[in-house]
Amino acid sequence: xxxxxxxxxxxxxxxxxxxxxxxxxxxxxxxxxxxxxxxxxxxxxxxxxxxxxxxxxxxxxxxxxxxxxxxxxxxxxxxxxxxxxxxxxxxxxxxxxxxxxxxxxxxxxxxxxxxxxxxxxxxxxxxxxxxxxxxxxxxxxxxxxxxxxxxxxxxxxxxxxxxxxxxxxxxxxxxxxxxxxxxxxxxxxxxxxxxxxxxxxxxxxxxxxxxxxxxxxxxxxxxxxxxxxxxxxxxxxxxxxxxxxxxxxxxxxxxxxxxxxxxxxxx
Numbered sequence: 001x002x003x004x005x006x007x008x009x010x011x012x013x014x015x016x017x018x019x020x021x022x023x024x025x026x027x028x029x030x031x032x033x034x035x036x037x038x039x040x041x042x043x044x045x046x047x048x049x050x051x052x053x054x055x056x057x058x059x060x061x062x063x064x065x066x067x068x069x070x071x072x073x074x075x076x077x078x079x080x081x082x083x084x085x086x087x088x089x090x091x092x093x094x095x096x097x098x099x100x101x102x103x104x105x106x107x108x109x110x111x112x113x114x115x116x117x118x119x120x121x122x123x124x125x126x127x128x129x130x131x132x133x134x135x136x137x138x139x140x141x142x143x144x145x146x147x148x149x150x151x152x153x154x155x156x157x158x159x160x161x162x163x164x165x166x167x168x169x170x171x172x173x174x175x176x177x178x179x180x181x182x183x184x185x186x187x188x189x190x191x192x193x194x195x196x197x198x199x200x201x202x203x204x205x206x207x208x209x210x211x212x213x214x215x216x217x218x219x220x221x222x223x224x225x226x227x228x229x230x231x232x233x234x235x236x237x238x239x240x241x242x243x244x245x246x247x248x249x250x251x252x253x254x255x256x257x258x259x260x261x262x263x264x265x266x267x
Contacts, residue, residue: 003111003256005033007225007232007241008064011042011085013051015251015264022262023255027058033109035225036064036118036179039086041246045070046088049098060109064118064226065179067102072150074099104142107178108134113220114256120224120238122177123215124161124188133174140171156192182227184209197229210238 004023009016025032038052038061039045052059070089073080080087089095108130109116121130140149152168153175161173176190183191183206191206198208209215210222210233221239228244232252245251245266253262 001029001031003031003033005035005114005116005223005239005241005254005256007035007243007252008037008228008246009034009042009048009052009251010037010040010066010246011045011048012245012251012266013042013044013048014267015245016048016051019251019253019262019264022264023253027055030058032059033111033116033223034059034061035116035223035241036062037066037225037242038064039070039089040066040084043085045084045086046092046098049089049102050094053098053101060116061105062109062117063102063105063107063179067105068150068153068175068179071099071103072153075147075150077151077154103146106134106138107174110220111256114223114239115218115220116223117178118224119177119179119181119226120209121218121222122161122181122190123184123209123212125177126216127218127220129163133170134178137171137174137178156190159192160187160189179226181209183207184212186212188212188214195227195229197231210235 004025034052038048052061070086072078080090107117140146149171153172155172158165158169158173165173180192181190183194185191186207194201194206221237223239225242227240228242228247230240232243233240241252241254243250243252248266250263250265
């Protein structure tokens with residue numbers, strides 16, 4: 001019984017299947033953890049959704065920004081862009097079923113030894129605060145007024161956490177922190193613009209969220225994807241798994257039990 005963790009799939013299903021074949025993944029015993037962004041720029045977003053959904057309890061996913069954006073497109077909040085290669089989803093007979101399944105997925109998933117969200121854990125949150133914030137969004141997303149949440153989730157404010165935040169500003173901050181975050185300002189404010197690797201950023205202004213000096217140390221390792229420019233990172237407290245397969249690099253999978261990495265070059 002093994003746990004396999006993988007970064008952003010982004011419709012690169014063939015690479016994922018090759019990795020699962022390499023590790024002899026057994027859905028009767030093993031679990032696949034996906035760090036969000038099942039869909040977008042790769043060639044098989046529709047097939048990826050169908051495959052992960054078909055795995056049932058053998059797959060645990062968290063929602064990424066592209067997954068939430070897909071839901072927004074389904075409501076007509078935005079139009080599908082050709083570069084996202086998601087149009088086949090909306091032309092599929094099972095589109096509504098896939099969207100319905102997707103909106104009931106969590107922002108945060110936990111194992112006894114790690115916690116996973118797409119972009120990471122906001123550095124000024126305790127694990128309990130992260131859990132509670134994620135659950136608030138998940139409840140709204142699976143509730144009767146979920147369409148209102150999707151329509152109002154876009155925007156960069158508020159950019160810093162305040163426990164007194166309420167309503168849509170509170171939910172929007174959580175969505176941004178868990179699906180869009182890369183850098184913070186030194187006071188803990190979120191930067192929603194830079195996608196550069198850390199060596200190309202002025203650290204006197206911006207710092208990777210997981211390097212913020214006042215970051216709360218969590219009792220579990222934080223697993224995330226989202227940040228392809230990092231090309232993966234592994235430290236005592238965080239593991240980043242997005243290595244830019246969709247951009248022509250490779251897909252990375254980690255077997256948790258022995259901390260062995262497996263990679264598959266983009267096809």
